[in-house]
Amino acid sequence: MDPVRNPYAPGAGQRPPELAGRDRELQQFEVVLERVARGRPERSMVITGLRGVGKTVLLNTFKSMAIQRLWGTGKIEARPDQSIRRPVAAALHMAIRELAPRHRAPERIEEFLGVLKAFAMRDPAAAKGTSHWSPGIEVPASRGRADSGDLEIDLTELFVDASAVATDLGVGIALFIDEMQDVQAADVSALCAACHELSQSGGPLIVVGAGLPHLPSVLSASKSYSERLFRYARIDKLDREAADLALILPAREEEVEFTQEALDALYDAADGYPYFVQAYGKVAWDLAPRTPITLDDVKVSTPEAEEELAVGFFGSRYERATPAERDYMHAMAEIGDEPVPTAEVAEALGRKPSSLSPARDSLIKKGLIYSAERGLIAFTVPHFGRFLRAQPV
Numbered sequence: 001m002d003p004v005r006n007p008y009a010p011g012a013g014q015r016p017p018e019l020a021g022r023d024r025e026l027q028q029f030e031v032v033l034e035r036v037a038r039g040r041p042e043r044s045m046v047i048t049g050l051r052g053v054g055k056t057v058l059l060n061t062f063k064s065m066a067i068q069r070l071w072g073t074g075k076i077e078a079r080p081d082q083s084i085r086r087p088v089a090a091a092l093h094m095a096i097r098e099l100a101p102r103h104r105a106p107e108r109i110e111e112f113l114g115v116l117k118a119f120a121m122r123d124p125a126a127a128k129g130t131s132h133w134s135p136g137i138e139v140p141a142s143r144g145r146a147d148s149g150d151l152e153i154d155l156t157e158l159f160v161d162a163s164a165v166a167t168d169l170g171v172g173i174a175l176f177i178d179e180m181q182d183v184q185a186a187d188v189s190a191l192c193a194a195c196h197e198l199s200q201s202g203g204p205l206i207v208v209g210a211g212l213p214h215l216p217s218v219l220s221a222s223k224s225y226s227e228r229l230f231r232y233a234r235i236d237k238l239d240r241e242a243a244d245l246a247l248i249l250p251a252r253e254e255e256v257e258f259t260q261e262a263l264d265a266l267y268d269a270a271d272g273y274p275y276f277v278q279a280y281g282k283v284a285w286d287l288a289p290r291t292p293i294t295l296d297d298v299k300v301s302t303p304e305a306e307e308e309l310a311v312g313f314f315g316s317r318y319e320r321a322t323p324a325e326r327d328y329m330h331a332m333a334e335i336g337d338e339p340v341p342t343a344e345v346a347e348a349l350g351r352k353p354s355s356l357s358p359a360r361d362s363l364i365k366k367g368l369i370y371s372a373e374r375g376l377i378a379f380t381v382p383h384f385g386r387f388l389r390a391q392p393v
């Protein structure tokens with residue numbers, strides 16, 4: 001059928017035509033926004049889940065919800081090799097720019113921007129003169145606030161000041177952090193401490209995170225009270241009903257239907273994983289000659305969709321691994337699809353567990369595997385084991 005009208009959207013952070021099966025998380029976040037706005041004590045939210053389950057899309061939806069309530073918002077994507085100081089500064093700059101036009105006292109905004117600039121200029125890279133980044137803030141940097149160089153102190157002061165600006169307007173500020181598991185250890189600790197401070201003062205600023213399933217353990221390793229700071233929402237594959245709706249509703253908009261057998265086959269193939277739902281749906285649409293999309297259409301399109309996934313979704317990630325890391329993952333895949341004991345991987349490879357630590361740690365850093373529990377390891381990418389088993393070693 002007409003590819004131009006194809007509604008499905010496989011891709012990182014691509015807004016799906018229908019955000020299926022996430023009503024509970026959306027409701028929870030509504031409550032968070034409402035409570036924070038009323039100055040009630042509230043824990044912020046952190047979404048976790050495997051690759052391609054829709055964390056980024058949900059985070060973006062939360063951001064839209066906050067904007068609808070006239071909150072100031074900013075978003076960063078954490079990177080393992082980067083301090084969060086500059087990205088956070090840029091994100092809060094965005095948030096304040098959203099609020100500024102509605103603020104009655106421009107000098108309050110300027111005052112805050114001065115603090116923000118001082119905060120940003122404390123970046124270690126800027127100090128070494130290796131930074132070409134300028135915050136694009138016209139006002140002079142202020143002194144003596146959020147500029148100590150200790151991120152924990154500086155973040156706390158910055159958050160307090162930002163939330164004071166939002167309080168003036170009777171709104172809040174939400175800072176979104178995607179790939180939060182990649183925030184450096186020292187920065188995680190500073191971030192948790194700043195959130196903790198803020199939650200005690202009741203300031204209307206929240207940090208909302210998204211990351212891989214081991215994010216809660218990253219946070220609690222850094223600060224034991226992090227469990228009381230964040231409400232964790234683990235999102236997973238869609239159940240049958242939601243997966244069907246993700247396909248049916250966007251098609252209906254275009255006056256296209258699926259037969260029941262076609263939906264059965266698509267669910268078998270995609271297994272409810274949002275990225276796969278979009279990927280299989282997209283190819284089925286393109287190859288089906290007419291509505292309704294039938295079982296035969298799905299049968300014809302599945303191999304093509306699988307090929308696209310093998311290159312784009314699995315292959316691109318596999319490429320990032322070194323030969324030693326690939327051996328490690330192949331050994332994991334041979335053991336099974338559940339989280340596997342690292343000791344068993346070592347045994348399968350005929351190696352001492354300690355000699356494999358570098359490969360394992362670097363795979364974790366690359367976001368390809370995660371430690372599900374102490375001594376256990378699992379793929380972050382759904383169906384990755386199956387992909388590897390089909391790969392020549």
Ligand SMILES: Nc1ncnc2c1ncn2[C@@H]1O[C@H](COP(=O)(O)OP(=O)(O)OP(=O)(O)O)[C@@H](O)[C@H]1O
Binds near residue numbers: 013015016017053
């Ligand atoms: N609730 C949903 N219903 C239907 N499709 C969805 C849903 N959530 C996400 N998708 C689709 O799934 C794909 C992956 O979404 P997204 O990039 O948000 O995943 P992610 O969890 O952030 O993945 P990664 O860990 O790789 O960053 C996108 O194509 C998106 O359109």
Ligand SMILES: [Mg+2]
Binds near residue numbers: 055056057178
């Ligand atoms: Mg994402």
